[in-house]
Amino acid sequence: MKAQRKADGEETGDALFSLRPGLAAPLLLGAIFWSLEVHGDEISETLVPEVDIPPGLHARPRIDLPVASLPPRVHAFWDRQNIFLFAGVGVMRILDYTSTQNMLRRGREEILLPQDVVENHAGFAALEVAATATSIGISYLFHRTRHHKLERWLSIGHISVAGFGAARNYALESKHP
Numbered sequence: 001m002k003a004q005r006k007a008d009g010e011e012t013g014d015a016l017f018s019l020r021p022g023l024a025a026p027l028l029l030g031a032i033f034w035s036l037e038v039h040g041d042e043i044s045e046t047l048v049p050e051v052d053i054p055p056g057l058h059a060r061p062r063i064d065l066p067v068a069s070l071p072p073r074v075h076a077f078w079d080r081q082n083i084f085l086f087a088g089v090g091v092m093r094i095l096d097y098t099s100t101q102n103m104l105r106r107g108r109e110e111i112l113l114p115q116d117v118v119e120n121h122a123g124f125a126a127l128e129v130a131a132t133a134t135s136i137g138i139s140y141l142f143h144r145t146r147h148h149k150l151e152r153w154l155s156i157g158h159i160s161v162a163g164f165g166a167a168r169n170y171a172l173e174s175k176h177p
């Protein structure tokens, strides 16, 4: 029995060996393609879960790019907000001028100020214009140095301080009548 099995094994082995020359090339090619397909599937299968994680990583560069592109988006210096704020500064300067003039007028009536006050009108008006121009100029410097918050807050602070001064002038005037 054992001898026969060995003999059969040898025979089959010889039969396969005899088939090899003709099938060697196709079998090798098939084995290569099969291994490539298997490896290909293995690679793709292993890459897919890795790719599933990278989408999060891919999203970061996509987020970083907009973030990187945001800083260049500097607002124009003469945008609506600045024009509004500068107009506010100018209005407050005019109010400061008029409120001060009202105070001086009242003072002139009471104390009879010298004629210098008339000459001071032009000088004081020029001072108000200079104050507005200086405020805008400093805002521009903040804008150029990328201090856009300070650029805004300078005008806001200027408006609030000038507004407070004008309100005080008018308040002082309203007390006397």
Ligand SMILES: [Zn+2]
Residues within 6 Å of the ligand: 075, 077, 142, 143, 144, 147, 148, 151
């Ligand atoms: Zn700015």
